Amino acid sequence: MRPFPIERCCNGDRARAQLACDDDRRFACAMRQLADVARTEPQRVAVFLQPLFAPFAADMLLRACRSLSLVDVWISCAARYCAALPTRDERRNFFGYIRWHVDDSEYACMTERHAAEWHQLRARRATGTTRTK
Template identity: 85%
Template sequence: MAPRFPIERCCCNPERARIQLACDDDRRLACAMRQLGVVARTDPQQAAAFLQPLFSPFAADMLLQACRSLGLVDVWISCAARYCAARPTRDERRNFFGYIRWHVDDAEYALLTERHAAEWHRLRAGRATETK
């Protein structure tokens, strides 16, 4: 199981968090991406599990930029598709795609839309079987 980034803490450093010192978002993102790099090197199969929860506290384009530098764009695309598919409304999903379109090339966008469609159907199929 991939280590989790301590999103709920004001700082990812336990000693700073213990005395309630906060980090700004840029420092928290840097810590998260440093830890993602370690996970990707030591246990690449867990990179997506580590990255997925980071879509809530951090902007998708910032995560993409960091993942580009780590060579993890494919992992980002899978996680972004899952994150977007889980958005409860069509408007939220459209806004996500409209926002992220400026940050990806055509091939990445095509892959993102393909994975998003598959993930959206997977999530909705799970809900349909739960109600029966």
């Protein structure tokens, strides 16, 4: 599985000509590829989805994941993304923003997962170890 090319166009011909895609086109392409990964390599969905939180809005990713029945994977990736944000204010803003897009049970699950991810990340930083996946 190839990672999604976040910084350039995913169309090889356009990329060779150094043409950029607009955000809407890149998002549509990423979601088509996400659907393909979900269909052909479901165990790799989280690996594909995780880096998409940086360039794309979390609620847009959530809508796409809802349509593909991947909300649980989205929650896991969103919690990991949020836990890695460097400041408490950034984490609070992310949760405040996403709260409008999830129901109570999804929010509770995300809060629980985020706490686990945050503690695990901080423990690794304290010991100097890194996660390998």
